[in-house]
Amino acid sequence: MIRVLAVGAAIALAAGAPASPEERAAAITRPAVVSVEVDWHGWVRDPGTGEVFGGPSGYTATTRCSGVVVAEDGYVVTAGHCVDAGPAGGGGALVDLALAELAGYGRVGDETKARAQLATVAVVEGASAGTPVRRDVRVARIVGTSSPELDVAPATVVDLLPPGEGDVALLRIPREQLAAVEVTTEDALPAGTPVLAVGFPAAVGDATDPGTEPTSKNGQISARRAVSGTPHYEISAAAAPGMSGGPVVDMAGRVIGLVSAAPRGETQPFNLVTASSSIWKALRGHPVRAVPSANDRNFVAGLDRYYDGDYPEAVEYFDAVLAATPAHRQAAEYRRLAAEHGDGGPDVVLLLIIGCATLGVGTAVAGTVLWRRRRIADLPTPPHGLALGVHHD
Incomplete structure (x- = not known):
């Protein structure tokens, strides 16, 4: 599902100014960050008394988290508790609704103690005893350039490490050519990093x-x-x-x-x-190629050139990104800024890229732009990138 957003503020960019390490890191990361929303539906049962809370229709709760794309073909990671039905996730949200209902009936004294007690003993389940609660997961990301839109896609939970076992969930959405970020293999970084x-x-x-x-x-x-x-x-x-x-x-x-x-x-x-x-x-055990794509490397290379003041070359890299993914909001914005600050060529190139992809016309121009993208993708990979063909087991 795609719906148009009314964007009230422009992307925060320090055009032409030397980038702080934090600014550059944020610029690399933001295109891959997504919102994860989960709808939960179920009932809460006290196994000690046999009482079931939720009435005929049960409780419905919505929880929100964040996530990040790690592979361009739709793989997203988020915290495990965000999609887990346990006390730290959806189960806890449904227990909170049960407590609020009981408090309304005057059956709760100390809410903190009541929650701790109910969360420990309660069973959160579906319409029948022993069945799981219903869980619907969606991933939202911002797309578009001149008219940004919110693209909301259903997500499948591919793997789940609940809290206590790592607290990571692997999701997949039916999308391709997504902006993704690199996951480091280091897990013993020193204090002060x-x-x-x-x-x-x-x-x-x-x-x-x-x-x-x-x-x-x-x-x-x-x-x-x-x-x-x-x-x-x-x-x-x-x-x-x-x-x-x-x-x-x-x-x-x-x-x-x-x-x-x-x-x-x-x-x-x-x-x-x-x-x-x-x-x-x-x-591990899933066909996830979690390495930066040529498109991701082009975007980072464009940022490097932009912050180094090499605006014409930055424009070429951002054009390559937009030729492959015309809805890449950050590439379009940085491309505009680079063109304004240097001899980066008129924005008609950007309009042709977006127009060809959106309307499916201008075959000759599209072919030229795509050839250009392939050429730029072959330029040296930024020092912090990974070469194509590298993967982790």
């Missing part, structure tokens, strides 16, 4: 639209931790609710992990991040 947490805070999503622009929060690794034996990082970046499952990246724009949890009652910026080794664990 600067990082960015990127995602869609729930409060911002409620006020505007969850797909308009992801938020970036900078911080650093405070310590390495183990949660139920799985490697995590403690970071100082202030990730907000709704950013769970969003990527945490280093200054090269590589994913070092996913936002997992914020300890309850903590007043200072403090979040746990599941390390990249758990992401690779979720990918």
Whole structure:
């Protein structure tokens, strides 16, 4: 499903200014960040008393998280609890609705104690005893250039590591040629390493639209931790609710992990991040080619040229990206800025790229542009990229 967005603010770009490491890392990451929304439907049963809460129609809850594309053919990773029916995920959301209903009837004294008790003993299930709750997962991403649109796709849960086993979920959506980011194989980065947490805070999503622009929060690794034996990082970046499952990246724009949890009652910026080794664990055994595509490498190369002040060459790289994916919002915006700041050629090239792909006309022009894309894709890969053909088992 695609619907048009009314975008109230332009992409935050420092046109022509020297890029800070954080700005560059955010620019690399943002095209691949998505919003993950899950609808849950079920009932809550107290096995001690046999009482079933939810009435004839049951409870319906919607939860929101963030995620990131790791392979261009539709593979997305997010936090496992975002799609898990356990207490930290959909089950907890349904239990909260049951508690609110019981509180309305005057059956709850201390809500905190009641929730802890009910969450421990309650069984969250479908319409029949022992059946699972219904779970519908959607992934939303922003597409389009002159008229940005929100593309919402149904998602399949391919693999799930619940909290305590890594807290990672692998999703797939029926989309191709997506912008993706590199996942590092390092999971023992030292304290003090600067990082960015990127995602869609729930409060911002409620006020505007969850797909308009992801938020970036900078911080650093405070310590390495183990949660139920799985490697995590403690970071100082202030990730907000709704950013769970969003990527945490280093200054090269590589994913070092996913936002997992914020300890309850903590007043200072403090979040746990599941390390990249758990992401690779979720990918293992599935046909996921989690390496940057030629298109991703062209985009990063364009950013490098743009921030180096080589605007004409930056335009060529962004043209290559747009020839392959005309709806790449960030490539179009950086292409425009590069053309304005240097001898990058008129924007008619950009219009021809978008027009040919959208309307299916201008075969000769389209062929020229695609030939140009293939040529540019063969240019040297940026130092931080991966060569084609590299894969992880």
